[in-house]
Amino acid sequence: MQIEKNKIDSYNDALLKEHQRKFDFAKAGINDIESLLQKLINFQVAIPSWALGTGGTRFARFSGGGEPGNLEEKIEDIGLLHALNKSSGAISLHIPWDIPEDTANIKALAAQSGILFDAMNSNTFQDQQGQELSYKFGSMQHVNKAIRKQAIEHNIEVIKYGIELGSKSLTVWLSDGSCFPGQLNFRQAFQNTLESLQEVYAALPSDWKMFVEYKAYEPNFYSTTVGDWGQSLLYANKLGDKAFTLVDLGHHLPNANIEQIVSLLLMEGKLGGFHFNDSKYGDDDLTVGSIKPYQLFLIFNELIDGMDASGMNHTTDLGWMIDASHNVKDPLEDLLQSVEAIMIAYTQALLIDRKKLIDAQNNNDVVTAQEILQNAFRTDVRALVAEARLKSGGALNPLSVYRMENIRNELIKARGSKTVATGL
Ligand code: PSV
Numbered sequence: 001m002q003i004e005k006n007k008i009d010s011y012n013d014a015l016l017k018e019h020q021r022k023f024d025f026a027k028a029g030i031n032d033i034e035s036l037l038q039k040l041i042n043f044q045v046a047i048p049s050w051a052l053g054t055g056g057t058r059f060a061r062f063s064g065g066g067e068p069g070n071l072e073e074k075i076e077d078i079g080l081l082h083a084l085n086k087s088s089g090a091i092s093l094h095i096p097w098d099i100p101e102d103t104a105n106i107k108a109l110a111a112q113s114g115i116l117f118d119a120m121n122s123n124t125f126q127d128q129q130g131q132e133l134s135y136k137f138g139s140m141q142h143v144n145k146a147i148r149k150q151a152i153e154h155n156i157e158v159i160k161y162g163i164e165l166g167s168k169s170l171t172v173w174l175s176d177g178s179c180f181p182g183q184l185n186f187r188q189a190f191q192n193t194l195e196s197l198q199e200v201y202a203a204l205p206s207d208w209k210m211f212v213e214y215k216a217y218e219p220n221f222y223s224t225t226v227g228d229w230g231q232s233l234l235y236a237n238k239l240g241d242k243a244f245t246l247v248d249l250g251h252h253l254p255n256a257n258i259e260q261i262v263s264l265l266l267m268e269g270k271l272g273g274f275h276f277n278d279s280k281y282g283d284d285d286l287t288v289g290s291i292k293p294y295q296l297f298l299i300f301n302e303l304i305d306g307m308d309a310s311g312m313n314h315t316t317d318l319g320w321m322i323d324a325s326h327n328v329k330d331p332l333e334d335l336l337q338s339v340e341a342i343m344i345a346y347t348q349a350l351l352i353d354r355k356k357l358i359d360a361q362n363n364n365d366v367v368t369a370q371e372i373l374q375n376a377f378r379t380d381v382r383a384l385v386a387e388a389r390l391k392s393g394g395a396l397n398p399l400s401v402y403r404m405e406n407i408r409n410e411l412i413k414a415r416g417s418k419t420v421a422t423g424l
């Protein structure tokens, strides 16, 4: 299913007068509005191939109907999102959940909707049907060399799919760790993991990056072998210039200062990618910005500050991806909300008066520093984000077009109510 441009235009026409009023108000006082809008137009967030179906919890999964039954349909769904918001022009594939059977065809299909292939994700945290050796006690950390080899070979296979599709990065998230004290020798687990990652690293093409994703706990509850940013950075530093740390917002212990982590990783030139989601308790995988929007804004503040300090391109120099999924919403509506939350936080952070902030910091003027941040955070930037979408041919209000066009019903009509997308 596709949504025609003229339909989007006619929905926009009905909203145009009201939008113009809000946009005129929002742009007043912004020095270089054109360059700000261009940054928003350029910014793209990759959609994970596993978030297009209704997510499950460990207790149940309630499929919503019309879920994509194969990779082609997943690309179709992302094409719909991208047509509406013009900020979802990339897909991140998880292998083997989404093995491209015919890469040339998949590539062509994605290109038709303006979708690029972002980071490839390997999976050695589950046993797949027909798999020879089990990952029950880990993969790259495993005491058995044959199991480590199987995990290495899987990652190399994922790189091969990625090369065919035009991806430029591999994200490795390992669930390896232990559930009980004494189960693992920490140093041996680290060493085995490092050596395994080194073999995968050696198979990376010269223009590729490897992202080492950390997570504090789950599924292991006593130790995780890539458990925090310090451990991930150790691996990345030992691996070499093409290896970076990936920050997933849900992968920290409660109340961690993620913005500070981001700042220091950027300072070290070792932040590679980002998985956006939100959470109240743990790795809850909730819609971006639904629980802690101020934290998201503070993270974007550090991202912009750190990227600008080292002359990085906001759009292309880090891998931006959503990693969220849950039980209760239409996944496409949820993704539209997540992308919107990211665009809002990015825009607000772009509005921060950095010169004044530095002055306040240098004068220990804590109150002014806080005022500067909160003034930006409390600015309603939705009309700026909408204007950028309008300029790039998207919908002023993507969610309402999605509903008015009854897209979910159309997908159910085309695919049936019983399809279940691959993923968690
Ligand atoms: C693990 O919790 C994670 O964040 C990793 O990025 C996985 O690839 C993804 O979620 C899906 O399980």
Ligand code: MN
Binding pocket: 173, 213, 248, 275, 323
């Ligand atoms: Mn993740």
